[in-house]
Amino acid sequence: MIKARILVAEDDPNFGLVMKSYLSLQQYDVTLCEDGNKALSVLQHQDFDLCILDVMMPFCDGFTVAQRIQKSGRKMPVVFLTAKALKEDQIKGYRLGAIDYLIKPFDPDILLLKVQAILRLPGGEEDPTIQYRIGPFVFNPHLRQLRNDETQWKLSPKENSLLELLCQKKGTVLLREEALLKIWGEESFFTGQSMNVYITKLRNYFRTASEHPVSIENLHSKGFMLTPAAEAEEG
Incomplete structure (x- = not known):
């Protein structure tokens, strides 16, 4: 079975490790980056089935990372993490191709359900199961x-x-x-x-x-x- 690959970019080390551990337990292949620059560096060499990006990160924020993904032409779905539920930020995120937003703090079960719903089978088909x-x-x-x-x-x-x-x-x-x-x-x-x-x-x-x-x-x-x-x- 091929594991879905997920990039998590989160500058809070404790929160990032919790997300990585939880998703890894669900049999996902998770790469954790602690800032936007490191996420961009990883994205130069690897593709992912899903990118989970914190909006507010040092050096390079989540919006900038998503913008680079969009400009590259690669089809990688993005979920934003944010502590602020500002309408303007959410509209900006969706225009950058975001699939969804998660407002901190959130239940890890909610994260898992969203990941399961977003990930698709090869060829872009929804999981029929x-x-x-x-x-x-x-x-x-x-x-x-x-x-x-x-x-x-x-x-x-x-x-x-x-x-x-x-x-x-x-x-x-x-x-x-x-x-x-x-x-x-x-x-x-x-x-x-x-x-x-x-x-x-x-x-x-x-x-x-x-x-x-x-x-x-x-x-x-x-x-x-x-x-x-x-x-x-x-x-």
């Missing part, structure tokens, strides 16, 4: 299929992408800006209205199971949260 259990529903993003004991729905591409993002958040908030930038590629009034339509469609699917309610909560116009949290499992 990963599906999510949401209350009485099972969601398979590879098949774009949502089902319960009585009904099965084929989701549209945007419904599928939106529900997959909600599942990956696992009990945390999916920010509106994040969903719009990842799925629609821009944040505007019209794309926001379009997303609201797809959120309503997903809510209608979940309303078919009234005895075991699943909800998509709107949190003060900041974003959405799937309740109960989706549990990833192999199909």
Whole structure:
């Protein structure tokens, strides 16, 4: 079995070692760099399946590292780590090709679920074995299929992408800006209205199971949260 290769760039030595140890225990091949310059040096000679970059690092920050990756033309997904949940920083990160953001401190189980969701099989295909259990529903993003004991729905591409993002958040908030930038590629009034339509469609699917309610909560116009949290499992 070929191990997925992950680059972790984190200037806090204790936090970096914890992440490296945790991901290594999950059978990932992890390279740890303590600043952005060392990360760039490693990237000159190696490719990775995923780069996890702290935003604030000495000598060279995570945004600069991601920008160099983007300019090189290499397709390496990036997750940013940050202690600040500033909207401007998140928008900048997504424009630099970020797949996701993790706000410190975070649960290592959340990190693992995000890594599992981001990593792809050769050829860019989603892992067909990963599906999510949401209350009485099972969601398979590879098949774009949502089902319960009585009904099965084929989701549209945007419904599928939106529900997959909600599942990956696992009990945390999916920010509106994040969903719009990842799925629609821009944040505007019209794309926001379009997303609201797809959120309503997903809510209608979940309303078919009234005895075991699943909800998509709107949190003060900041974003959405799937309740109960989706549990990833192999199909």
